[in-house]
Amino acid sequence: MNRNINHGPNRQGFAMVTTLLVVLVLSVMALGAAWMASSEKKTTFAEGAHIRAVLSADAGTEAGINFIRVADTPPRINDFATMTVADTGEQTLKDSQSYAYDCRYQTKRPRPGWGMKYLDYDYGIGSTGQASRKGHSEVRVLVSRLFKEGY
DSSP, X not given: OXXXXXXXXXXXXXXXXXHHHHHHHXXXXXXXXXXXXXXXXXXXXXXXXXXXXXXXXXXXXHHHHHHHHTOSXXXXXXXXXXXXXXXXXXXXXXXXXXXXXXXXXXXXXXXXXXXXXXXEEEEEEEEEEEETTTEEEXXXXXXXXXXXXXX
């Protein structure tokens, strides 16, 4: 006698399939977390390089402003085509950070209340900053300085 008693649905292998699905879900979550961490690291590096480049360009404008500030007389124009009075090459700051600036004569005008002998000289200073190969920034400012004409 062959008795075939059916005690309900066959559930053999249910635990293995459930375990494989849980492992699959956990693996996808782990890959997502690893991808996010890698992406966050790249973003942080790029942001740091950009900030260092902006600070380098700012150092260049400060050097240009100081060039005008310490001049006893209006700086002489070196290139009349571009009205350049100062043009520096690349100046290294620290590690991979560097800057370069150029200072260009814009105009001169009398300062109200000072008479015709005292003139405001306007200069445009453009500075570029570098940090590593990926960080690049530019800063442009307009500087005015009062000089006594014919001094």
